[in-house]
Amino acid sequence: MDLQTFRTDLDAWVEEHRAQLTPAPGGEGSLADQLAHLSVVKRLAYDAGFGRWGWPERVGGLGGSPLYRALLGERLTAEGIVQPGGWSMTEVLAPTMIDFAPPELAAAVVPLLLRGEEHWCQGFSEPGTGSNLAELSCRAVRTDDGWRVNGQKVWTSHAHLSDRCVLLTRTGTRESRHRGITALFVDMDTPGITVRPLETMHGVDEFCEVFFDDVLVPADRLLGDVDGGWAVAMDLLPYERSTALWHRGAYVRRRFEELLDTADPGALDPADVGNVALQLFALRAVSRRTQHRLADGDRLGPETSVDKILLGTAEQAVFDLVATGLSDEVVAGTDSTSARWRSDFLYSRAATIYGGTSEIQRNVLARRVLGLGEEP
Structure with missing residues (x-):
């Protein structure tokens, strides 16, 4: 199946299953509820074949380019059908299991993760x-x-x-x-x-x-x-900073678009909006290059720290803008929509910390990419 056919079939499948592919619980909801919902979506996607494309046949996949996985995760996270953190855990851990686990172990357990029967940490x-x-x-x-x-x-x-x-x-x-x-x-x-x-x-x-x-x-x-x-660890971390960030970036970009649709235009400085849009564009461009490198069989390495730095700064910039344009909802709103905005704003404070701090990422780039010092 070529990528365009995959995308077209995926669009049709999502529309056909709207009743089951409901928005993921968010805001101040239970993480257990989020993961239970994630399991339902993963099983639906696996049974329909979309959750198997891009994974090796020896672990229950249908083969093909990792770009299938990037497209599926982008669609589901951008629409809020799944939360990006939970969905991307598969992208972080399954490739390393496939590369390093005994083959019989990988064949037994990776399908359980792909189908949503298990969650890993x-x-x-x-x-x-x-x-x-x-x-x-x-x-x-x-x-x-x-x-x-x-x-x-x-x-x-x-x-x-x-x-x-x-x-x-x-x-x-x-x-x-x-x-x-x-x-x-x-x-x-x-x-x-x-x-x-x-x-x-x-x-x-x-x-x-x-x-x-x-x-x-x-x-x-x-x-x-x-x-x-x-x-x-060095095999796993680039995945944490590649496809997982592509999914997170899709979610953040959607929230930015929702902000522009919701906020009073007079509450937003056009220069600030343009700056945030530019940061999101830079993140998407670099992350897209990383997805294609992965699809081409390149070995990802410390250079993916650039992706992580761009994601952290862009995410915080988006939700700084949210705090300006939707201040009442973020601070004092009591409905579920306000709870989601507030939750995302608070979570964004950790965007430059989780997955390796921005300071550590810059050290990685300085030492391991630019050669500006030896590893301690």
Whole structure:
């Protein structure tokens, strides 16, 4: 199927299933409700074939270009049918599972994620090591029956509602830094795992602390090589900063258009509107290039930090404009529409923090792309 046919068929399918493809719960709604709705949409898309295009056949896909996935995610997030964060978790974690998990494990579990039967999380950040993964200390020790894990993670999105976790652990010394990290695939119902949700300022329990107390992970849940977890992380993070950002950008752009349709024109400075439109255009242009590089088989690397910086600044600029043009709704509105505007505004404050701070992204670009200093 060519991309234009895919797009045309997708448009027709969305219109045909409007009754089921309802807007995702938003505003100050429950994250559990959002993920339950996400599961319904993913299953519908998978059964119709749209959720399988762009994924390898060996994990339940139909093959073809990753651009199919970009088009599907863009359509669903831009229309608010799904929330971009939950939808994009598949784009962040499934490619790395396909690349690094034992083939039989990937074949068994990736279809569960694509169909919405499971939700997964990403256990990377720790207290004091949010953006500096080389300093992580959650430790895995090899035993006769697998790995014993002890330690803590934090800012783990959706952990309390997830079935599995892609987990980075320390298997070497702290001095070995990134050369002593190992990635594991962990069932979240394993004895010894305690999850404590953290409510954000926009009223959603999106993030969690996760504690591992002598948790047994089977030996066949190793992702990649022992002490080779840095390669897994470096494979995963560009996906977090590529297709996932394409989806987020589509959602932010839609909210910008809704702002222009809703706000009193006299409340917005035309120069500010033009500046925000320019930032969104730059984000889309760079992100589109990244999608096509991915489709061409290029190996994404540290240069995708540019995408993340542009997304963070554009998202905050859009919702700064919202705070000006819809100040009454953002501050004091009580209906569901106002709650969604307020929620998005508050969430945008973290846009330059989540997924690696803008400061860290600039350091990555300086050291690993421009060669302006050695890695510590």
